[in-house]
Amino acid sequence: MAPSDPWWKEAVFYQIYPRSFADSDGDGVGDLAGIRARLPELAWLGVDALWISPFYPSPMVDFGYDISDYCDVDPQFGTLEDFDRLLHEAHALGLRVIIDWVPNHTSDRHPWFVDAVSGRASAHRNWYVWRDPTPEGSPPNNWVAAFDPSAPAWTFDEPSGQWYLHLFESAQPDLNWDEPAVVEAMHQVLRFWLDRGVDGFRADVVHCIGKDPGLPDDPGSVAGIPHCALNDVPVTHRRLREIRNLVDGYPGGRVMVGEVFLLSTRAVATYYGDGDELHLAFNFPPLFAPWQEGHWTECIERTVAALDPRAAWPTWVLSNHDNPRHRSRYDRAAAFLGEAEETTEARSEPRARAAAVLLLTLRGTPFLFQGEELGLLDASIPPDRQVDPGGRDGCRAPIPWNGRSDHGWPSVNGRQPWLPFPPESFRNHEDQRADATSMLHLYRRLIAVRRRAPALSRGGFDLLELPDGLLGFRRTMGDEVWVVVVNFTDHRIDHVRQPPVGDGWRLVVSSNGLGEGAPFDGTIGPDQAVVLTG
Numbered sequence: 150m151a152p153s154d155p156w157w158k159e160a161v162f163y164q165i166y167p168r169s170f171a172d173s174d175g176d177g178v179g180d181l182a183g184i185r186a187r188l189p190e191l192a193w194l195g196v197d198a199l200w201i202s203p204f205y206p207s208p209m210v211d212f213g214y215d216i217s218d219y220c221d222v223d224p225q226f227g228t229l230e231d232f233d234r235l236l237h238e239a240h241a242l243g244l245r246v247i248i249d250w251v252p253n254h255t256s257d258r259h260p261w262f263v264d265a266v267s268g269r270a271s272a273h274r275n276w277y278v279w280r281d282p283t284p285e286g287s288p289p290n291n292w293v294a295a296f297d298p299s300a301p302a303w304t305f306d307e308p309s310g311q312w313y314l315h316l317f318e319s320a321q322p323d324l325n326w327d328e329p330a331v332v333e334a335m336h337q338v339l340r341f342w343l344d345r346g347v348d349g350f351r352a353d354v355v356h357c358i359g360k361d362p363g364l365p366d367d368p369g370s371v372a373g374i375p376h377c378a379l380n381d382v383p384v385t386h387r388r389l390r391e392i393r394n395l396v397d398g399y400p401g402g403r404v405m406v407g408e409v410f411l412l413s414t415r416a417v418a419t420y421y422g423d424g425d426e427l428h429l430a431f432n433f434p435p436l437f438a439p440w441q442e443g444h445w446t447e448c449i450e451r452t453v454a455a456l457d458p459r460a461a462w463p464t465w466v467l468s469n470h471d472n473p474r475h476r477s478r479y480d481r482a483a484a485f486l487g488e489a490e491e492t493t494e495a496r497s498e499p500r501a502r503a504a505a506v507l508l509l510t511l512r513g514t515p516f517l518f519q520g521e522e523l524g525l526l527d528a529s530i531p532p533d534r535q536v537d538p539g540g541r542d543g544c545r546a547p548i549p550w551n552g553r554s555d556h557g558w559p560s561v562n563g564r565q566p567w568l569p570f571p572p573e574s575f576r577n578h579e580d581q582r583a584d585a586t587s588m589l590h591l592y593r594r595l596i597a598v599r600r601r602a603p604a605l606s607r608g609g610f611d612l613l614e615l616p617d618g619l620l621g622f623r624r625t626m627g628d629e630v631w632v633v634v635v636n637f638t639d640h641r642i643d644h645v646r647q648p649p650v651g652d653g654w655r656l657v658v659s660s661n662g663l664g665e666g667a668p669f670d671g672t673i674g675p676d677q678a679v680v681l682t683g
């Protein structure tokens with residue numbers, strides 16, 4: 150890495166959803182000690198950094214994204230000392246750790262809101278967004294909350310006769326970032342964790358910390374779309390520059406990765422500023438893209454076109470805790486976008502393998518979601534076990550660590566994990582680790598090659614002109630040249646040997662494991678991806 154290059158440009162991130170990762174005490178909910186015990190597995194996989202979703206005290210209406218104390222650990226997850234130990238041991242293994250920072254809203258049980266709701270004259274009243282009713286007594290504007298297109302983003306507080314804003318659940322009131330004391334308090338949260346040694350943050354819906362001061366109605370053309378996916382106003386950029394300054398004031402290159410949930414890549418790109426706002430922002434279109442060559446080419450071209458190479462480093466993500474896992478999506482293929490139904494069960498594994506090749510060789514920082522390295526499908530959740538207000542339980546199923554009946558989740562008094570396990574119990578860490586042909590080993594090989602060959606992370610990038618159904622690109626650094634080709638079709642394609650791929654080229658990683666280390670014969674099987682070098 151060039152000395153001036155920050156670590157997060159080359160790093161592979163791994164998202165941990167702590168409730169579902171690993172449980173140390175048998176209460177059916179994962180915890181920090183559970184994560185700590187599994188750090189060696191993560192180091193073995195080869196990832197560089199962990200992003201841990203919220204573990205702070207919370208009433209768990211939104212499973213931790215409703216925080217009642219930003220500077221502590223929920224007893225379900227452990228203690229601050231457990232966090233310090235986890236951080237220390239991760240660092241000792243060479244793993245960096247970033248944590249979730251949820252600046253847009255608190256829990257309604259946060260002492261700030263408890264005070265705010267106690268009366269119009271309370272000290273924290275202006276820490277939240279309050280408005281009088283319209284003359285007709287309705288909410289102040291037409292904004293829609295997340296999770297339920299029929300729900301207004303406002304809740305009426307009878308005693309004070311005012312509405313308060315919540316872009317998510319009513320139990321998640323929005324903070325008022327126009328109030329300087331809020332800005333200071335939320336900066337203080339960053340300092341609290343930076344002082345403890347975290348390597349950065351994933352900033353939850355961070356594009357929402359600025360609101361248009363007039364709180365105007367959303368246009369009718371976007372009716373039913375939650376306001377959190379539309380909110381995009383100039384003042385947020387000034388706030389992000391202040392946050393960037395704070396974070397960059399700490400030694401060691403801390404990072405701020407923003408969840409900017411706007412689906413236009415061009416709009417998201419503005420949140421990098423001139424290299425003075427977010428260090429990284431999630432690039433979500435690939436997470437929604439069906440497994441089709443045209444859609445993927447478009448995602449890649451848009452990313453390249455939208456991100457100014459001097460200021461903005463791309464990111465790639467296939468799955469996270471908010472959306473169906475990509476293997477489940479590829480099972481349903483085009484149906485996911487409301488297009489024609491197509492059953493592709495047998496193809497979802499090879500497709501997910503090929504997607505892993507893309508994720509780990511495109512130019513930018515990849516983010517893995519726990520369990521994708523095992524090729525997990527979403528769990529099917531019976532109605533009586535559904536718990537998430539946003540219907541996202543399936544992708545949050547507990548990680549199966551082994552093939553035994555408890556899957557490595559200890560149980561006290563017969564207690565089951567908080568959600569059912571995913572299907573296909575052979576897809577567990579232990580068995581896949583023992584099988585060199587597994588998805589887990591594919592991820593490990595890809596991460597290892599990426600580390601050996603900086604061209605694959607930091608190198609130049611250009612798309613290749615290839616026959617229909619193939620997507621390919623070249624990665625270069627000095628005289629090192631790599632080519633990645635993905636066959637999106639259901640048939641074998643021969644003679645993939647146009648320049649720069651020529652005689653003497655080797656197949657270094659193959660998504661199905663076949664032919665690795667051998668000279669490349671110009672053939673790519675159905676749903677196969679290959680990583681080649683000359």
Ligand code: GLC
Nearest residue numbers: 211214251317353354470471
């Ligand atoms: C983000 C989180 C999601 C949460 C929401 C509200 O989108 O990823 O899980 O429900 O913000 O905090």
